[in-house]
Amino acid sequence: MTARRTVLLTGASGVVGRSILRESGPSGPRIIPAAHSSPVPEAQEPPLALDMTADRFGLDADGYAALAAEVDVVIHSAGLTEWGLPAERYEPINIEGTRRVAEFAERAGATVHFMSTAFVAALAPDAPVPLSEGNVCVNYIRSKHRAEHLLRDSGLPHTVFRPTNLIGDSRTGWTSRGQIVQLMSDWLARGRAPFIPVHPGIRMDFVPQDLLSQAVLRAIELGDDEGEFWVTYGEEAMDTETCLEVLAKHVAGRGRSLTLPPLVDADTLDPDVLARTPPMTRSYLSVLRDVSEVTRCSGGVLPTSMPELRERYGVARVDDTAAYLAGLEYAAEHLG
Template identity: 75%
Template structure:
């Protein structure tokens, strides 16, 4: 084995996933700074314009939408000469945007990562999304053309296809919606799950639009981060992994029970709203609601549709992730509760 550290370029280092990976890297030999003996990992944290507080070593500003990542050819070549492995986590993650907004970052950016990895002789570990299951040929129902997640998911699928066609060594990690750290609930920023949970937990949702029998699949972010780092430590450079709970995930009632427990811990009583099949929603009742409620309900409906089109239960690689990468066996309801508590204390 080489005695020099292996240099890992982490794109999207300032994002939710990137910052979680950097925090997890503190547990590696040498703390992700490379000074941990033969084969230790040395992380280079790349963001676009945001500082990366957890970076254990060098940082670099890259623009996925620009040739040479906006570095110029010489600096790009120098970076390629340094890098052994890429974790590609940069992306446009907001939902509801036109398809052309995702292309430059999520698709063309991945094409640039492939060119870079080819030059560097590096394997790529790509952060995709479990929601691509809704677009699979085997999907039991077609995803609505106007689903709020559709353009985002399509861009992630297109990026996966580029990697598959490139022939470069790579893995694909497909996380479902991530929540805070499994032990502490920590997250660097609130996301859609926390936002929607807060709204429902305050009793503002008149009903919950959810397709019959779907699971609410939320995974603590450190489970993803730990698996990615372990894959790199082991030198794995192929495979795709659904970072989801699948059949183990809570159902909608279970999710609402967690919200009720969270409310109770804050001295509130949550009257659990009825769960309504989206096909049975009374449109007149919907029209009478305030615009914000209508838009939150529309997002809940569309996310439910994504799971419904994935078969109601997302595909999962959790047993394999536990066995091969030592991903801890964490109860999803307890992790969700801790995540809600962290968000209530630190993010609102």
């Protein structure tokens, strides 16, 4: 019988961290949750107040050594995920924090499972078009890309999981807090968009958070210590038109109607048209355009490891449109 593993989960209070804790049953690994300050209601033991930006996570030498002696595996989920910030804002947690995790894992003799982003596909050398310097996501993506290289260069046993934009639990729509998909969907559902800038042919690739959690926990169970996994739907992902149809169905289910805004080719959008919209509208439209650009730079369809994740890790086969609708319903009821 394999010994029960002890896992240090960084970013335990975040969307991914709390989802992993919900998915981990009593027969799963022992998870030591680490969070800088926020509560972690799903945790089975009190969270450790670790500072990923500090030497030894802010612990004294004895405490750090004691933690390293306990831990077999690190799930590194801590990070700054907000878009649109200067590059230097991502450095302390996304890059130096990953460096400190690598130092800890070397001390502990632990495998690292790193939560990156599928958006790094836009930085591939063979990307069909380069990502623009003004893209709202570019500095965030580069920080995750650098963190991946840092782990690769460390020589440590590790895996990299690259999820696309996450939505709520596939069964219930639950999420610990709203993210970009919920925010943008709510804005669109209120009929605020005069048009939607999008690159023709791209996929709207949203993945339920529990699928990512299932994959990571199964990798730990199997003792996997290498691999790169794109947690996306790829060619299976819905197109823009289908996404809007799901949104209209959600709105209709709440007793309202939604006139779907026209789609406008983001490449041919006149900048003056965007500039004439109100500031809040311009901000939302710019984000829609930039996220579309990220997918366009990835070839219009994100790389996917979903077939392998289903076969090797038993990740559930979930219809993305049904999961998106469930997430919309949960957000409307609980996230306000």
